[in-house]
Amino acid sequence: MAKLKVALYWAASCGGCEIAQLAIGEKILKLAEAADIVFWPVAIDVKYKDVEAMPDKSIDACLFNGAIRNSEQEHMAKMLREKSKVMIAFGSCAYEGCIPGLANMFNRQLIFERAYITTESTDNKDKVLPQTSYQAPEGELTLPEFYDTVKSLRQTVDVDYVVPGCPPEERTTWLALEALIQGKLPPKGTVITHNAKAVCDDCPRKRDVKKVKKFYRTFEIVPDPEICLLEQGLLCAGIATRGGCGAPCPQANMPCTGCYGPVEGVVDQGAHFLSAVASVIDSNDPEEIQRIVDDIHDPVGTFYRYSLPDSLLRRARIK
């Protein structure tokens, strides 16, 4: 059998997805047996023009991580889509926007002002901001255009599969790679995990009362190791998050923050999580309820930590 051709690319991301790809350990040798890696900026020196020269659909699968927030990333997403038979959104950024997507609380102007002018450590008296084109004595220098709104890969090009997670757990990465190597990929559109139910389904903690009088931030309490974290007043997103990760965070006494995205059939993960949190509040008194929810300091950052660009609202309105 001819070897597969696989490309890996990164856009607006942190590098954690590359670490996650290497976290499969010696299984990477099985990947190398079955596939030639034709493009992988983090590890091999293949230029954009080399990818451009590849015939359409000549790459069997592209694992694309990162969100789309500038013109270079959009261009590469579209080019790799044309060159690849199968496009896999690898990790939460490509799937739903993730942490870079929280920039949708702002716009380009506000982000540039903060990053290049008002940051305490910045010395930029002339208020120089990045330009897409600059005439230097040696010739024109260019930078990609920075967009107001961060989009997921799925909002930019047609995506065949999703590997969720920030970053994907090793078992999830291998589940997808094994299916690819064996030619046993599931139906188009599948979010590839071991469990389409909620993280709670993987979590060994006990649930019983579901009554909360006060919400805590993680540094405020040491939770009981056996009882459901949400019932202890920690904002655990497990109930609104796709499982398959094996629930490593709750087992380490940390609440789930929601990185595997919504459970099967749910469109808006944040709304689902908010509704679940509202249902555990133990009070019928509007003033007491107000006091309890006032402990949730940043609702958008809590409920939509990974999914703001992919949510129904997609971004904040800037007046």
Next chain:
Amino acid sequence: MLKKLLSQLGIEDERVRLEWVSASEGDRFAAIVDEMTEQVRKLGPFPRNGGGNG
């Protein structure tokens, strides 16, 4: 909490109203719907995607 979240996202307070109306309070229900409709009409349409590109 929902209102706090929506205000973070730039959605005006006047666009969201929570009322508990019994099935026997038909007149009150109609009055609230009329008020809300008028209020939202004054605000005008909410821009798609928060007015951002794409």
